[in-house]
Amino acid sequence: MNLKDQITELKKQKNAIILAHYYTLPEVQEVADYVGDSLGLARTAAETDADIILFAGVHFMAETAKILNPDKKVLVPDMRAGCVLANCCKAENLEAFKAKYPDHKVLSYVNCSAAVKALSDLIVTSGNALRLVNQLPEDEKIIFCPDGNLGDYINRMTGREMLLWDGACNVHDRYEVEELERLKKEHPGVPSVAHPECRRELLEKADFVGSTAAMLKHIHESDSPEFIVVTESGIRYELERQNPDKKFYFMYDGDPKHDCFNMKKNNLENIYQALLNEEPELVMDEELRKQALLPLQRMLEMS
Ligand code: 13P
Ligand code: SF4
Secondary structure (H helix, E strand, O other): OOHHHHHHHHHHHHOEEEEEEOOOOHHHHHHOOEEEOHHHHHHHHHHOOOOEEEEEOOHHHHHHHHHHOOOOEEEOOOOOOOOOOHHHOOHHHHHHHHHHOOOOEEEEEOOOOHHHHHOOOEEEOOOOHHHHHOOOOOOOOEEEEOEHHHHHHHHHHHOOOOEEOOEOOOOHHHOOHHHHHHHHHHOOOOOEEEOOOOOHHHHOOOOEEOOHHHHHHHHHHOOOOEEEEEOOHHHHHHHHHHOOOOEEEEOOOOOHHHOOOOHHHOOHHHHHHHHHHOOOEOOOOHHHHHHHHHHHHHHHHHO
C-alpha cells in the first residue's frame, strides 16, 4: 500500500479527519477531508464528530481546533510549523499595550496564539473581518492585532481608526509592488486578486481583495480566463482543480523563498506517522482554553 492509501486506512480505523489549509503541498490537500481558509477550517473543526483531528496547517490553526474541541485529540504533523505573523504578538506585550488603552476592545486576527486570543474580545479572520467590524458600534475604540496590513485595510474599508499592532506575515509583506506591476505589464488587462495581508500599495492595485476562500470563489465565478494571483503559491492546486481552463500568474512564480515555509512542513510522511502514533498531540491548559474560547465563539456566532 502506498502512503496515501495507508493514511486513508488509518483515518477510517481511527475515525480521524484531516483538515488542511490551501497553502499546504498538493499531496497534503489530496489526502485532506476538508481544505479551506481559516474561517472554513474553524467552522469545520467546530462541527466535526471525528475522534481525531489531524491539522495540516500552522500551529495557531491547530490551537483553534483544540480550543473548539477539548475532548478530541488534535494531532499536528510538525510542531515547528508556526506562523511568523502570529509570532509577532506575544501575550505579555499585548497585555502591556492593553493596559495603556483600558477603554479599547481587543480585536485579534485569528493568526495569533491561544494566549493572545485569551486577551481578546473578538476574533476575526480575513474571510469575515469587514463583516464583523461593521457589526460593532461605530464609536467602539479598538486595538487590532497582530496584522498591521489587514488592520490598515479594515480601517480604510470601514472608516474606523483602530489602533494597529505592528505585525506582518513574512510572505505577503515581502511582495513588492514592482513585481505586481511587472506582471500587469506582461499580462495587460488581466485582473488581479490579493490577500489582505499584503501591503497597502499592492492592495490598492488589486481588482479584488479577500481571504483564500474568497479569492477562489471570486475567480471561479468570474468570466475572465486569466488571473494575476497575489498570495502564497499553495493555492494554485485548488485554483487549477476548480478552473482547469483558466490561467494563473503568480508573484515570483516558482521561487521557494516566497513560499510559507511553515505550511510546507506538512507532508505525507509526517501525516502518516502522526496518525499512526497519535502524536505529536496538541495539548492546552484548560483555563487558557476556556478564555480563548469566548472571543472565538463570539466570532462564530457573528459570522
Ligand atoms: P486565509 O484565512 O485567508 O486562508 O488566510 C490564512 C493565512 O494564514 C494567510 O496567510
Ligand atoms: Fe502565517 Fe503568513 Fe504563513 Fe499565513 S502565509 S501562515 S500569515 S506566515
